Amino acid sequence: MAEPVSITYKSPHPVAKQSGAKGEGVLTASATACYTAPMPAVMRSYRLRAYPNGAQVRMLNQWFGAARWLWNYSLASRTKAYQRRKESLTSIDISRRLTKLKTLPKYAWLSAPPATCLTQTLRDQDATFRHFFRRVKAGENPAGYPRFRPRHEHTTSLRFQGVSLPKWVKGTVSLHKLGAVKLAEPLPNVQRPDTVTLKRESDGRYYITFSAKVEVALLPVTNRVIGVDLGLTHLATLSDGTKIENPRHYRARLRYLRQQQRCLSRRQKGSKRRERQRLKVARIHAKIRARRQYTAHQFTTRLVRNFDVIAVEDLAVKNMIRHPRLARSIADAGWGEITRQLEYKCAWYGRTLVKVDRWFPSSKTCSACGHKLERLALSVRGWTCPDCGAIHDRDINAGQNILLAGMSQIGGREDRDLRREGGALAGDGETAPDELRTGQIASELFSNGFNQINL
Numbered sequence: 108m109a110e111p112v113s114i115t116y117k118s119p120h121p122v123a124k125q126s127g128a129k130g131e132g133v134l135t136a137s138a139t140a141c142y143t144a145p146m147p148a149v150m151r152s153y154r155l156r157a158y159p160n161g162a163q164v165r166m167l168n169q170w171f172g173a174a175r176w177l178w179n180y181s182l183a184s185r186t187k188a189y190q191r192r193k194e195s196l197t198s199i200d201i202s203r204r205l206t207k208l209k210t211l212p213k214y215a216w217l218s219a220p221p222a223t224c225l226t227q228t229l230r231d232q233d234a235t236f237r238h239f240f241r242r243v244k245a246g247e248n249p250a251g252y253p254r255f256r257p258r259h260e261h262t263t264s265l266r267f268q269g270v271s272l273p274k275w276v277k278g279t280v281s282l283h284k285l286g287a288v289k290l291a292e293p294l295p296n297v298q299r300p301d302t303v304t305l306k307r308e309s310d311g312r313y314y315i316t317f318s319a320k321v322e323v324a325l326l327p328v329t330n331r332v333i334g335v336d337l338g339l340t341h342l343a344t345l346s347d348g349t350k351i352e353n354p355r356h357y358r359a360r361l362r363y364l365r366q367q368q369r370c371l372s373r374r375q376k377g378s379k380r381r382e383r384q385r386l387k388v389a390r391i392h393a394k395i396r397a398r399r400q401y402t403a404h405q406f407t408t409r410l411v412r413n414f415d416v417i418a419v420e421d422l423a424v425k426n427m428i429r430h431p432r433l434a435r436s437i438a439d440a441g442w443g444e445i446t447r448q449l450e451y452k453c454a455w456y457g458r459t460l461v462k463v464d465r466w467f468p469s470s471k472t473c474s475a476c477g478h479k480l481e482r483l484a485l486s487v488r489g490w491t492c493p494d495c496g497a498i499h500d501r502d503i504n505a506g507q508n509i510l511l512a513g514m515s516q517i518g519g520r521e522d523r524d525l526r527r528e529g530g531a532l533a534g535d536g537e538t539a540p541d542e543l544r545t546g547q548i549a550s551e552l553f554s555n556g557f558n559q560i561n562l
């Protein structure tokens with residue numbers, strides 16, 4: 108079996124020495140480790156299901172339409188002003204025009220939604236432009252010029268300002284001009300947010316979302332560290348040998364989804380039955396998404412509760428998702444979501460998240476002696492180190508290496524140049540298409556000609 112991992116843990120917190128075995132480092136703090144920091148206030152976002160009644164839905168449909176019209180009008184005006192006069196209009200300019208338009212009988216419907224909702228729409232467009240300019244500056248191509256919103260939008264939202272205070276913390280939320288909207292659960296006892304977004308999802312369900320500052324209590328110190336290897340065969344393998352099943356929610360529903368999608372494509376365009384079928388398909392997608400999120404939450408919460416330091420590979424999921432054959436599996440595993448949740452949960456609860464260089468050859472390095480294999484096919488699930496004879500499970504070994512690399516990273520030991528150690532991989536990458544040069548798994552796939560993929 109693998110030799111005990113010996114590493115020194117130099118943390119920003121009380122000096123601790125590591126004396127564990129089998130990958131899961133056990134930290135023995137030489138000083139009494141306790142957090143005296145005050146509870147940090149963090150921004151937390153909430154999303155609650157809302158049930159507008161019939162009259163409210165009719166009103167909302169009108170308002171969504173008005174907001175969409177305004178968005179397109181504003182975008183067209185700004186584009187034209189720039190093309191013709193090299194002039195850049197701001198949302199304030201558009202807002203002035205809007206005030207004039209509202210006085211015309213032809214545009215009387217623009218006065219139906221709360222004025223603040225329309226202002227927010229213009230502000231949202233400002234933000235979209237800001238992002239566009241930032242991307243242009245960064246030389247991104249395509250930079251993504253703001254788009255016109257289509258006539259039949261399935262996902263759409265309005266942002267409300269000034270939610271009435273007395274009706275907060277109840278089973279309803281009171282929105283301007285709309286009245287009390289029923290909620291699936293009581294509002295959390297937080298300070299009233301400045302804006303509340305009412306969103307209609309593509310499956311026809313309504314949600315209100317908002318963010319509020321809340322205090323989060325730091326979790327107690329556990330004196331344990333862990334390395335996490337995210338994968339497809341198993342969703343994750345921990346350096347202590349724990350393997351977490353990959354539930355593959357999407358794949359599980361793929362047959363049914365295909366069936367329903369075929370049914371949708373047979374429905375006549377513009378018919379009521381088509382719309383009903385579209386909602387059905389959208390609901391399947393929503394369900395899959397919700398399940399995937401639930402799995403990720405369960406997993407990340409467990410990690411954050413049990414470990415002080417969590418080391419993960421810094422995967423470029425966005426790029427890997429372009430992979431022709433693995434895209435669906437990678438998206439289905441939800442690595443990006445797991446990493447995102449780990450990031451904020453670690454920040455909230457006072458844990459340390461270490462991201463290990465993605466070129467680090469975590470799978471083909473022996474965690475016991477450091478011997479590096481020339482190549483290791485993805486189908487090989489276990490191997491014996493030719494140098495020290497340690498028998499490795501592919502993923503557990505990778506997890507242990509990630510832990511080692513992560514610990515040396517936070518220990519400030521720069522004696523290991525991971526990029527250089529991963530030289531063979533970087534070399535492979537030079538001949539690989541750009542999107543594949545982004546992760547160890549991707550590189551390995553490339554060097555194996557995508558043939559021996561074991562999913």
Ligand SMILES: [Zn+2]
Binds near residue numbers: 475492497
């Ligand atoms: Zn070895």
